[in-house]
Amino acid sequence: MSGSSAILELREVTVRFAGLVALDGVSLTAPQGRVTGVIGPNGAGKTTLFNVVCGFVRPEAGEVRWRGRVLGRHRPHDLTRLGIARTLQGLGLFPGLTVLENVMVGADPHARAGFWSGLFALPRADRDEAALRERAMARLAELGVAGEAARLPGQLPYGVQKRVALARALVAEPGLLLLDEPAAGLSAAEIDELAGLIRGLRGGPGVVLVEHHMDLVMGVCDQVVVLDFGRVIASGPPERVRDDPAVLDAYLGEEVTGA
Numbered sequence: 087m088s089g090s091s092a093i094l095e096l097r098e099v100t101v102r103f104a105g106l107v108a109l110d111g112v113s114l115t116a117p118q119g120r121v122t123g124v125i126g127p128n129g130a131g132k133t134t135l136f137n138v139v140c141g142f143v144r145p146e147a148g149e150v151r152w153r154g155r156v157l158g159r160h161r162p163h164d165l166t167r168l169g170i171a172r173t174l175q176g177l178g179l180f181p182g183l184t185v186l187e188n189v190m191v192g193a194d195p196h197a198r199a200g201f202w203s204g205l206f207a208l209p210r211a212d213r214d215e216a217a218l219r220e221r222a223m224a225r226l227a228e229l230g231v232a233g234e235a236a237r238l239p240g241q242l243p244y245g246v247q248k249r250v251a252l253a254r255a256l257v258a259e260p261g262l263l264l265l266d267e268p269a270a271g272l273s274a275a276e277i278d279e280l281a282g283l284i285r286g287l288r289g290g291p292g293v294v295l296v297e298h299h300m301d302l303v304m305g306v307c308d309q310v311v312v313l314d315f316g317r318v319i320a321s322g323p324p325e326r327v328r329d330d331p332a333v334l335d336a337y338l339g340e341e342v343t344g345a
């Protein structure tokens with residue numbers, strides 16, 4: 087899985103935690119405009135891979151390339167500047183801010199500390215605020231939740247809050263969107279809706295989806311990478327990966343969500 091359209095590339099990434107090899111020479115390529123799934127049984131290394139890309143965990147060996155350039159010592163706060171957005175397992179919405187304000191904050195994580203003072207009290211703030219508000223409303227509308235802009239997150243069903251979190255990730259118009267188990271906590275109907283939303287991103291940013299829910303992964307991904315004990319045991323189109331004997335073997339005895 088390589089190609090000139092690769093926006094994110096991991097080459098032979100190895101991560102060790104006190105002797106335990108969490109990732110063992112993992113390589114993968116996430117192309118622009120496509121959805122790449124990362125799956126694997128419990129403890130396979132999915133979260134570690136996610137954390138390496140985000141700069142939470144530094145690999146002992148190997149490299150992460152972003153738009154062809156090696157990311158040496160990036161940290162999570164560099165992600166927005168790089169053009170990488172993520173949604174985490176927890177929604178991370180600010181309970182005291184409206185839906186619209188939550189999405190606006192997504193465009194500038196440094197505004198978090200002093201949202202109003204940082205974003206609105208500056209001389210050119212009026213103009214910036216109007217443009218940002220417009221962009222945030224556009225993302226909310228694309229995700230079908232513009233009508234909730236003035237509500238507080240806590241007043242909304244979980245599935246709607248997930249859409250808001252997605253809108254917030256997309257407002258900075260990232261080149262890559264990292265989704266960490268977005269189906270967690272959603273009902274079957276909400277997962278179907280989520281699948282539609284993720285499919286709708288095709289042709290836009292590259293998407294890397296780390297997910298337990300097999301039906302979602304198989305239904306939305308253009309390519310799937312399967313980890314087991316920190317190694318890539320299979321990769322390719324979903325239909326090929328699904329029937330791969332090594333994958334079936336790895337999942338033997340695991341409860342496969344949604345399969």
Ligand SMILES: Nc1ncnc2c1ncn2[C@@H]1O[C@H](COP(=O)(O)OP(=O)(O)OP(=O)(O)O)[C@@H](O)[C@H]1O
Pocket residue numbers: 103104106107108126127128129130131132133134135
């Ligand atoms: N900070 C850490 N310190 C020590 N060991 C860790 C740490 N983080 C992860 N591990 C270990 O590394 C391995 C890979 O863990 P990781 O969380 O990446 O797997 P995963 O595929 O995300 O699992 P799950 O599906 O259960 O979330 C596991 O054996 C885990 O116990």
